Amino acid sequence: ELKVEQNPLFLSMQEGKNYTIYCNYSTTSDRLYWYRQDPGKSLESLFVLLSNGAVKQEGRLMASLDTKARLSTLHITAAVHDLSATYFCAVDIPYTNYGGSQGNLIFGKGTKLSVKP
Amino acid sequence: DARVTQTPRDKVTEMGQEVTMRCQPILGHNTVFWYRQTMMQGLELLAYFRNRAPLDDSGMPKDRFSAEMPDATLATLKIQPSEPRDSAVYFCASARGITYEQYFGPGTRLTVT
Numbered sequence: 001e002l003k004v005e006q007n008p009l010f011l012s013m014q015e016g017k018n019y020t021i022y023c024n025y026s027t028t029s030d031r032l033y034w035y036r037q038d039p040g041k042s043l044e045s046l047f048v049l050l051s052n053g054a055v056k057q058e059g060r061l062m063a064s065l066d067t068k069a070r071l072s073t074l075h076i077t078a079a080v081h082d083l084s085a086t087y088f089c090a091v092d093i094p095y096t097n098y099g100g101s102q103g104n105l106i107f108g109k110g111t112k113l114s115v116k117p
Numbered sequence: 118d119a120r121v122t123q124t125p126r127d128k129v130t131e132m133g134q135e136v137t138m139r140c141q142p143i144l145g146h147n148t149v150f151w152y153r154q155t156m157m158q159g160l161e162l163l164a165y166f167r168n169r170a171p172l173d174d175s176g177m178p179k180d181r182f183s184a185e186m187p188d189a190t191l192a193t194l195k196i197q198p199s200e201p202r203d204s205a206v207y208f209c210a211s212a213r214g215i216t217y218e219q220y221f222g223p224g225t226r227l228t229v230t
Binding site: 033035041042043044045048088104105106107108109110 | 150159160162165172173208210218219220221222223224
């Protein structure tokens, strides 16, 4: 059974600081997605990481994927209040341990980020 | 600006009543997903379709939930009879294919009293 674990689950940080959210998963997969959810809103796609070593950046957020370590990170640089939200990683379930896709995602429990002035 | 749409946005109903939620995927997307989100369980996949055919509905309580795609522009999720434990936000998402990123609709907030 594929398990996806995020940590921390809650993160309170000050504006201007840097921090990293970690996403570990338990079986081979080379597709990982990051989503953002604002309170009472839907999920918004942030990053799609499709191969080992993939790195993507958008503004103050940078995501990376290490499929060998089964780890993805979401790094926040110089946080601002507008980044306050819950961040989810989601892993694509492979057909086998060697790749392919079943086409659905297993989501982590989310990291609730609060950026304070 | 293509978006997934869902109706209704909010639904309050009494236990035992039938609830139908509707989703219009983004035009051209051939894969549709239904999720349920609660504080306790987080985000759970209920069912998904590709080219209107159900691929997996193992996440759904079979005795009371049913999901269909009558045509390429409409997906439905039905609960009959509804129970208080079904109270949650139900999201629909669509994707261009199985390996593509999923775009989520605004959700239907269901409250069963």
